[in-house]
Amino acid sequence: MSSTIRSGRDLDQLAELEEERRFLLRSLRDLEKEHDAGDVDDADYETLKDGYTSRAADVLRQIEAGQRKLAPKQPRRWSRTIAVVAAVALGSAGIGIALAQAWGERGANQEITGFTPGDDVRAVLASARAALNDGNFPAANELFFRVVESEQERGVDNPEALAYYGWTLALGTRDNLDAASSAQQLELALLALDRAIDMDETYADPYCFIAIIESSFRDDPVRALPFVEDCESRNPPADMADLIGAFADEIRADAAAADS
Secondary structure, eight states, rough: OOOHHHHHHHHHHHHHHHHHHHHHHHEEEEEEEHTTTTOOOOOOHHHHHHHHHHHHHHHHHHHHHHHHHHOOOOOOOHHHHHHHHHHHHHHHTHHHHHHHHHHHHHHSSSOTTTTTTTTTHHHHHHHHHHHHHTHHHHHHHHHHHHHHHHHHHHTTTOOHHHHHHHHHHHHHHGGOHHHHHHHHHHHHHHHHHHHHEEETTOHHHHHHHHHHHIIIISSOOOHHHHHHHHHHHHHHOOOHHHHHHHHHHHHHHHHHHOOO
């Protein structure tokens, strides 16, 4: 089979996947509206939302894999990756990296929600945290998603894994030069974080991540403000309190300036 024919088929498949992604995102928006209007009960809403979100994330990965196949990228430049991670860490988004490290430390000697000591999924989580802390966001995202899927199959809620799946999905947009694709990826990230909050409203991390996305990724401190205040009020790790407080003060100042 010629490379031209293969490329043509690959393009057709990508077009179908893009259409499916648009359909799934429209379906999620329509589902939210129907739920808000009382046309869909809570149980059906959660089931449908989980299904649409999981499928949309899978389609997104297939699209990215297809794009790499059609136009292979140059070998990874580790110096550039390190520079990106350093830039993130120096900015307000660095709080997410720090939270992940804190989560990794408290997870090293504690059981993770829903897990038993013999579960292989704990090893996957350890690898996901290591990849995130090393700045390998795509690998971390894939590993967190594997945990989310595994837990869903067992009927277990795991807000930690889902929150960090959403966060790494957001971090992945930093290297995405396609504005439309990045916007859709951020939308999926926010859906995952919203679902993590639904699973455990007392868990601080997803509130912080949403605040970071709204303020640092979308440049909207007004939308970020209630989420960072929710994060502050939910007892984040003690060693993170000062950093989160400074981040919250920055958002309050930016939100006040935007409203003035």
